[in-house]
Amino acid sequence: xxxxxxxxxxxxxxxxxxxxxxxxxxxxxxxxxxxxxxxxxxxxxxxxxxxxxxxxxxxxxxxxxxxxxxxxxxxxxxxxxxxxxxxxxxxxxxxxxxxxxxxxxxxxxxxxxxxxxxxxxxxxxxxxxxxxxxxxxxxxxxxxxxxxxxxxxxxxxxxxxxxxxxxxxxxxxxxxxxxxxxxxxxxxxxxxxxxxxxxxxxxxxxxxxxxxxxxxxxxxxxxxxxxxxxxxxxxxxxxxxxxxxxxxxxxxxxxxxxxxxxxxxxxxxxxxxxxxxxxxxxxxxxxxxxxxxxxx
Amino acid sequence: xxxxxxxxxxxxxxxxxxxxxxxxxxxxxxxxxxxxxxxxxxxxxxxxxxxxxxxxxxxxxxxxxxxxxxxxxxxxxxxx
Numbered sequence: 001x002x003x004x005x006x007x008x009x010x011x012x013x014x015x016x017x018x019x020x021x022x023x024x025x026x027x028x029x030x031x032x033x034x035x036x037x038x039x040x041x042x043x044x045x046x047x048x049x050x051x052x053x054x055x056x057x058x059x060x061x062x063x064x065x066x067x068x069x070x071x072x073x074x075x076x077x078x079x080x081x082x083x084x085x086x087x088x089x090x091x092x093x094x095x096x097x098x099x100x101x102x103x104x105x106x107x108x109x110x111x112x113x114x115x116x117x118x119x120x121x122x123x124x125x126x127x128x129x130x131x132x133x134x135x136x137x138x139x140x141x142x143x144x145x146x147x148x149x150x151x152x153x154x155x156x157x158x159x160x161x162x163x164x165x166x167x168x169x170x171x172x173x174x175x176x177x178x179x180x181x182x183x184x185x186x187x188x189x190x191x192x193x194x195x196x197x198x199x200x201x202x203x204x205x206x207x208x209x210x211x212x213x214x215x216x217x218x219x220x221x222x223x224x225x226x227x228x229x230x231x232x233x234x235x236x237x238x239x240x241x242x243x244x245x246x247x248x249x250x251x252x253x254x255x256x257x258x259x260x261x262x263x264x265x266x267x268x269x270x271x272x273x274x275x276x277x278x279x280x281x282x283x284x285x286x287x288x289x290x291x292x293x294x295x296x
Numbered sequence: 297x298x299x300x301x302x303x304x305x306x307x308x309x310x311x312x313x314x315x316x317x318x319x320x321x322x323x324x325x326x327x328x329x330x331x332x333x334x335x336x337x338x339x340x341x342x343x344x345x346x347x348x349x350x351x352x353x354x355x356x357x358x359x360x361x362x363x364x365x366x367x368x369x370x371x372x373x374x375x376x
Contacts, residue, residue: 171336172356
């Protein structure tokens with residue numbers, strides 16, 4: 001991370017862009033499993049009318065390459081953000097009123113995101129809007145990443161919370177921060193290995209997937225709102241940001257919890273589907289997300 | 297101040313109501329993780345219920361010393 005940021009600072013955006021394009025092309029050419037998974041994803045999107053329109057071409061090798069390239073473009077912007085060179089980034093924001101309302105009421109909440117679009121762009125927006133957002137990471141390296149982020153941008157309020165699904169520390173930290181009126185963001189499109197039994201099976205782009213329940217269960221227990229936030233690149237350093245409220249914050253009675261949480265996970269998957277159909281190239285899960293290889 | 301027996305009854309009641317345990321599952325020395333199979337989400341759940349019941353606020357550090365039902369009871373007894 002330090003090295004790539006140093007490269008960006010020294011070589012500039014244009015040279016880094018060429019390097020990233022080369023790296024992405026290399027991965028595209030050598031990662032046959034990724035290419036296969038990519039085409040299967042694109043076919044799913046292509047099967048929908050909105051998806052077909054947004055793709056603008058058949059779900060073939062070229063469309064698959066464009067997805068890899070979109071990832072490279074997002075990566076370039078992420079480098080700019082980490083290097084503190086993103087002052088000229090422009091945002092078109094929809095749904096900001098949900099964040100404003102929470103801030104006015106001093107309420108915290110859980111923000112669910114996905115490997116869809118660029119979540120570092122959301123971090124920059126939060127910084128500009130002076131909102132405190134903590135990101136939950138499924139990694140043992142949270143402390144190290146925090147140290148590097150501190151070096152790179154000491155003023156940024158976003159911090160990583162280390163999360164081991166079995167760790168009490170993470171859930172208590174989330175609770176503490178939400179109670180303090182802050183936002184905690186969780187990427188909720190991938191179930192972690194420790195979440196067995198804590199997932200909802202829901203149909204996503206025509207095929208069942210397991211969506212993690214923990215963000216929604218936690219919100220239910222804390223009685224806090226759940227927002228969905230996604231940022232899509234529309235050009236270099238230009239983003240469309242969408243914020244939606246999945247729930248205002250209800251504490252489910254125990255007997256209705258399973259149902260309430262399932263409904264939220266399903267609603268989340270439905271919104272992901274909506275955005276995949278509009279920004280199909282920015283779905284950045286490059287592995288066999290639907291488990292097609294296992295089932296075939 | 298409630299007695300440890302009373303507190304044990306509260307805790308057992310919460311575990312039965314919220315987690316559908318039966319009396320046979322519950323004994324003072326039962327480990328919350330190993331015997332009752334509670335995970336971190338359940339721990340928050342249990343914490344929220346006990347806080348509502350007692351008016352106390354639990355921190356993560358407080359939970360480090362808690363392994364069994366008896367530990368929960370002792371913890372509450374020391375603070376109520």
